[in-house]
Amino acid sequence: MAPPTSAQTPQGPYWYENLGEHDFQRLCAAIIVHKFDKVRCYPVGQKDGGRDIKRKTAGGDLVYQVKWSKNAVKDPVGWLTKAVEGERAKIKRHVANGATRYILVTSVAGTSAMAKDDTGRGAGTIDKVDKVDEVIEAFRVEFGLQEMECWWREDLDAHVVNAPANILWRFQKMLAARRPCASFLRQARQNSLSTGSLSSSAKR
Known part of the structure; x- marks a missing residue:
């Protein structure tokens, strides 16, 4: 019997599986608030009406919907299709x-192994990306949106790696090497707080 894939078998440099659904949503909200202005975050664990975070822009509202999974997904295209259809x-x-x-x-x-193609071989990475883009574009046209996209795990990794120390400190359960990182995060957080205090003094 193959070992189960669960929160005990995390993937990649950041172990989002360790956060659980609610803290994962809070992490996404913290990153978006850090990067952008005019952001509204909706309560975690309550009915959200199909949007967890909303941002006001000059061209209209931007809606973020957060989806956490404790298990690895072999078919990202099928998963994406089902997720969006559920929110249609x-x-x-x-x-x-x-x-x-x-x-x-x-x-x-977004680059997980997909089902085999007509030749019996696994679909290549470029084929997977093209297929995902096709699915997203079809939904964008159906809904009449100007833009529609998916931030996959790899995209979120790129945002997390540039996140400030206080966010990493708050969500350190996702860090692969928590013990070695703990002292670094503690020092980084203290430096951040000190810098903030100096900035406040300078303003006064």
Whole structure:
């Protein structure tokens, strides 16, 4: 019997599986708030109406929907299709209310192995990316959105690696080497707080 893939078998440099659904949403919210202005985060663990985070932009509302998975996904295209279809009515309602962009943020890896093609071989990475893009574009047209995209695990990794120390400190359960990182994060957080205090003094 193959070993189960669960929160005990994390993937990649950041172990989002260790966070659980609610803290993963909080992590995504913290990163988006850090990067952008005019962001509204909705309560975790409650009915969200198909949007966990919303950002006001000059071109209309940008809706973020967060999807966490404790298990590895072998078919990202199938997973994406099912995830968006499950939100179809809510997305249409957001568009009717002024949303022009939609981003699905997930812990699922976008380059996982997919089902074999007609030749019996696994689909190549470029083929996978092209297929995912085709699915997203079809949904974008259906919903009448200006833009639609998915932040896969790899995309989120790129945001996390540039996150400030206080975010990493808050969500350190996702760090692969927590013990070696703990002292570094502690020092980085103290330096960040000291820098903030100096900045406040300078303003006064």
